[in-house]
Amino acid sequence: MQRWSVVVPAKRLAAAKTRLTPLTATLGEALPAGHRDLVLALLADTVAAALASPAVGGVLVVTDEPQAAAVVTALGARTVGDEPDAGLNAALVHGARQARAAAGGPVAALSSDLPALRPAELTAALQAAGAVPRAFVADELGSGTTLLAARDGELDPRFGRGSAAAHAAAGAVPLAGDWPGLRQDVDTPADLQAACRLGAGPRTTAFLRSTAESISWTPP
Numbered sequence: 343m344q345r346w347s348v349v350v351p352a353k354r355l356a357a358a359k360t361r362l363t364p365l366t367a368t369l370g371e372a373l374p375a376g377h378r379d380l381v382l383a384l385l386a387d388t389v390a391a392a393l394a395s396p397a398v399g400g401v402l403v404v405t406d407e408p409q410a411a412a413v414v415t416a417l418g419a420r421t422v423g424d425e426p427d428a429g430l431n432a433a434l435v436h437g438a439r440q441a442r443a444a445a446g447g448p449v450a451a452l453s454s455d456l457p458a459l460r461p462a463e464l465t466a467a468l469q470a471a472g473a474v475p476r477a478f479v480a481d482e483l484g485s486g487t488t489l490l491a492a493r494d495g496e497l498d499p500r501f502g503r504g505s506a507a508a509h510a511a512a513g514a515v516p517l518a519g520d521w522p523g524l525r526q527d528v529d530t531p532a533d534l535q536a537a538c539r540l541g542a543g544p545r546t547t548a549f550l551r552s553t554a555e556s557i558s559w560t561p562p
């Protein structure tokens with residue numbers, strides 16, 4: 343099986359996942375730490391699922407966040423710094439180049455907020471991506487992107503609002519597949535509910551169990 347390098351971006355925790363603060367706001371004094379713990383749990387479940395796919399040769403996390411680096415390194419991922427510190431797409435270009443230099447072979451960018459990702463979904467998506475030069479998986483809404491794969495050539499990431507259309511316009515092929523966990527990114531509390539209905543990974547589940555009494559959260 344062709345083995346991919348998977349690049350995962352992780353922003354500084356102080357600025358990450360602000361759309362989830364309606365959920366964590368009720369943690370009161372524990373909010374900053376609790377919000378960080380949730381963002382780290384989403385990242386850890388995503389990276390652990392990716393590393394468990396036989397189509398993945400390695401995961402490289404692009405981050406300047408020491409806590410994120412510690413969590414993913416413990417899982418078996420590698421990290422590089424957030425260069426040139428110019429936002430998400432620049433970070434992914436840097437990560438993809440580093441991954442290619444280290445491992446050669448195909449490279450894919452994966453969102454860091456996919457707590458319901460199943461290794462088998464990623465395996466199937468990467469196998470499908472191997473049939474074309476560049477491909478992407480749209481998010482559950484259809485407008486965003488959760489996976490951008492470059493079998494050959496540059497990754498050319500265009501993440502951000504409307505990224506599915508931007509990736510298609512830039513020549514990447516949209517992949518059709520029944521991969522609900524791969525498509526369910528978590529930006530809002532409602533997304534987190536949806537991911538839990540699919541079955542979130544152990545770290546996200548443990549966070550929600552341990553904070554259930556203090557956050558605005560109704561288990562699905």
Ligand SMILES: Nc1nc2c(ncn2[C@@H]2O[C@H](COP(=O)(O)OP(=O)(O)OP(=O)(O)O)[C@@H](O)[C@H]2O)c(=O)[nH]1
Pocket residue numbers: 351352353354357358359360361362404405406424428429430433453454455529
């Ligand atoms: N390394 C790196 N990762 C980034 C950067 N900007 C965004 N990301 C990551 O890219 C993914 C998608 O980013 P956004 O949708 O902007 O997420 P976010 O900013 O954490 O969430 P909101 O504050 O709710 O918009 C998340 O995993 C972020 O951690 C960046 O400048 N560098």
Ligand SMILES: C=C(OP(=O)(O)O)C(=O)O
Pocket residue numbers: 453481485486487488500501502503504505506527529
């Ligand atoms: C950056 C993106 O997503 P989100 O803001 O939903 O994480 C995207 O889909 O390109």
